[in-house]
Amino acid sequence: MIAFLCKKLLRFATLLIALCVLSFWLVSYSPLDPIQAYVGADMTRVSLEQREAIAEYWGLNKPPVERFLHWGSALVQGDMGTSMIFRRPVADVIGERFMASLALMSMAWLFSGILGFVLGAIAGMKQDTWVDRLMKWYCFTLASTPTFWLGMLMVIVFAVWLGWFPVGLGVPAGVLAEQVTLADRLYHLILPALTLSILGVANVALHTRQKLVDILASDYVLFARARGEKGFLLFWRHGLRNVAIPAITIQFASFSELIGGTVLAEQVFSYPGLGQATVQAGLRSDLPLLLGIVICSALFVFIGNLVADIIYRLVDPRIRKGESA
Amino acid sequence: MTTQSGETPLLEVQDLCVSFVQYTSCLRQSTLQVINNLSVSIYPGEIVAVVGSSGSGKSLLAHAVLGILPGNASFSGVISYDGQALSPKRQAELRGREIALIPQSVNYLDPLMRVGKQVQTSVHAGNPRSRQREVFERYQLSPDVDKLFPFQLSGGMARRVLVSTALVSGARLVIADEPTPGLDDAAVAETLDYFRDLADQGCGVMLITHDIEAALKIADRIAVFYAGSTVEIAPVQDFAGEGEALRHPYTKALWRALPQNGFEPMPGSQPLPHELPAGCVFQPRCRQATSECSTERPAMRTVREGMVRCIHAT
């Protein structure tokens, strides 16, 4: 187990270093002007001297290799630089935005995981009946649905037509940040979380269904049937324990899609999370923030995959006992 | 054991046919008959071996009796248990209670469930825990074994655990599907003893196997399975000498192909389910075949103490 963890961490370290080099190299070749991003729209008001002063301040006039070494050495010490659009340390911006996104993502993750597992299990047990066909049709359709469009439909139906929810903004307008209550936050969280949950169901439901179909065709289920087990009892004794591990694993390994969905949902619902910051960093050429987000999201995805691997090893007796023996 | 007239058989299978639906070419469907007109019966306290070469669909007989054939299979014919015809509903009631299956390997146990617990799930009367322990004691399985997962069992332990599932269920009919492949002689003898033991307690045992030697050691009657059907059902005593007492040419050839009986090879090979010959299925390989053999498929008839599907048998 320890050897396995070390191997994983070592591989991730090489990937992370390569990612840093690669992303820095990529953004340094962008034709978009970071100075303009810093100044804003009024480029005409900035003289050439001021321009150079800004470039000097951000170190933009140095060759890329030197800039990379500067950025990289700071990064090793935990300093990701200063965001150009927020005028605050990148680490602070990401930390704050990440907590907001985490609330959204964890709600969606938990809800879609449970609902997806239940739907997948029902469909798998009722294989080839109309329930199963309906579920498959639903999931395949969801998998083809653009996240942002579903979010827009939610806004139209629940916010515009029914008026149950606010049309946008992560916090109520005109209220100071400190005065925002937990209830307010939750209220603004529901629609984006619902959008992400509905879409997140497809992956885990289809996976659970396929695994359960495979399990039901296995020799040990045949034998269980021969011993008179059927229906819910069969699922409870043999289906659940065998299908739960792959379902949990796939849910942890889906952090990458979760972030993608969050970026889009936050944009539609103007939710001030990490996804919105990513889009702003990209649109307004905030290099330090964009790089920081790329690295942090990679870290997040890695943690998800690692947890999936660890759970698999801890729960499955074949691997657990096999290693200790 | 050879005179059972008057007694009702525990299990009676008459004219069983099992077929599958599959695609033959790109867009065409066809049905493939894997078992045709199979008949066999088993009396309490008796071991009947169904012997046929590997891959000839013998396992499907067990699945048909238990009513656990796959979804794309269909079957016809009559299966009766205790003199009463089995409906799918009754099969579901009897499965695991009156009729038990002993599968061939440890793969038939849930990989994530401790074996003691798995055997307990088969108990239908009394305290599951104590019943399971009692049967494990009988097979010299220590209490530690209860807590093992299937992949941790040795070959010998796995066989005893599998037999235990049948014994704890209190079933009167036990169907063992290929219990001996890949075992050494001692292990085969040990496994076969378990079945003799079950039969001596009054169970009917159907032993499905490709190993004719193992079958001859313990079975009371042998049903010979060829190309999806039984060609002969003979008392085990008839397998003696040069095989004069045997009725069907295939059985005789099978007997003479055994190492101790001359090791005489049989020409040709068994036809596959989709290319069965017209008339008698054995006719292309049969030395005694006449023109009548290739026109009509012979019916099962009683000859001396057994049954045979051959018009020339005496």
Place this chain on the structure above:
Amino acid sequence: MNRRQKTLITTVCAALLLIGVIASALLIGDEWIATNFEIKNEPPSLAHPFGTDWLGRDMLARTVKGLSVSIGVGVIAATASAVIALILGMLAATMGKAVDNAISWLIDLLLGVPHLVALILISFTLGGGLKGVVVGIALTHWPSLARVIRAEVMQLRSAEYVLISRKLGKSRWWIASRHILPHMIPQLLVGFVLLFPHAILHEASISFLGLGLSPHQPAIGIILSESMRYLTSGMWWLAFFPGISLLMIVRAFDILGENLRKLTDPHSAHQ
């Protein structure tokens, strides 16, 4: 009617839908989407089934045009991605363990960053626009297909007839072009078609975020992003119809790919 025949029919229907959209986009001239203030902001009617926008343009014509732009971008990007997948998959399978490890490391690197974040990064590097989207999608979508190709080539390489050819002294290139490539074509085709749905969805997403195609190229993502501003005024048709059309196109590609897989896969014979 059996399942195979049903599969064939749905495949043909999906293909016809896609061809229909592309063909009608070619037939629709610019006069169809000309500005006409007399009919602006009209809800769906018989004359304008998808309604009209704030400039009085017919939304049906805009949607069809937008879809064909998205399909076009998807096709170019998916083709480029399939070429990368083919080259890297074959290299991984044939050039030895070191190359195989390097490519699997590269796949891990790509899958380690969320697709959308990677797309934003690449699109940003190239300054957005068509080039950014196509390169971004091409560079991020190849891993799954490359893995399939690698596994397939590995299997074929150990096949009897390939081993015999090698014994007979045929060159690597001869074996690759005569024995390996022809067997790969069905797999490659299916994998290629299955890249489309993802490519189109990601193109629409990145354009929607404003980092993809410019507003002068009216792709479906742009249309939806513009309609965001009119959501609160209750003009639901601006978002609803383009979105559901996009959904149908993506689904049609998905059905096409999955059905082609079913029809070419010998293992589905018993279903």
